[in-house]
Amino acid sequence: MANKNELQTCVRCGYVADKDDRYCIRCGAPLKNRCTKEKTLLHKGCYKVNKPDAKYCADCGTETTFSTWGLL
Ligand SMILES: [Zn+2]
Ligand SMILES: [Zn+2]
Numbered sequence: 001m002a003n004k005n006e007l008q009t010c011v012r013c014g015y016v017a018d019k020d021d022r023y024c025i026r027c028g029a030p031l032k033n034r035c036t037k038e039k040t041l042l043h044k045g046c047y048k049v050n051k052p053d054a055k056y057c058a059d060c061g062t063e064t065t066f067s068t069w070g071l072l
Pocket of ligand 2: 035036037046047048057058059060061062
């Protein structure tokens, strides 16, 4: 039986996607609100998955994917 907690809803179009999907198959928007701080020579990167309404990462303050995509 499908568990509701294992589904995620696209914030842009409302499509209900599988929990493992990373991008919406209907509109291409990211489904996980990840931190955009990427790996550099000096930093290992963050990639933390933040709450759906977070504009900035709770760990490092870098913009999240939803914010850079203009979804918030
Ligand atoms: Zn979508
Ligand atoms: Zn971060």
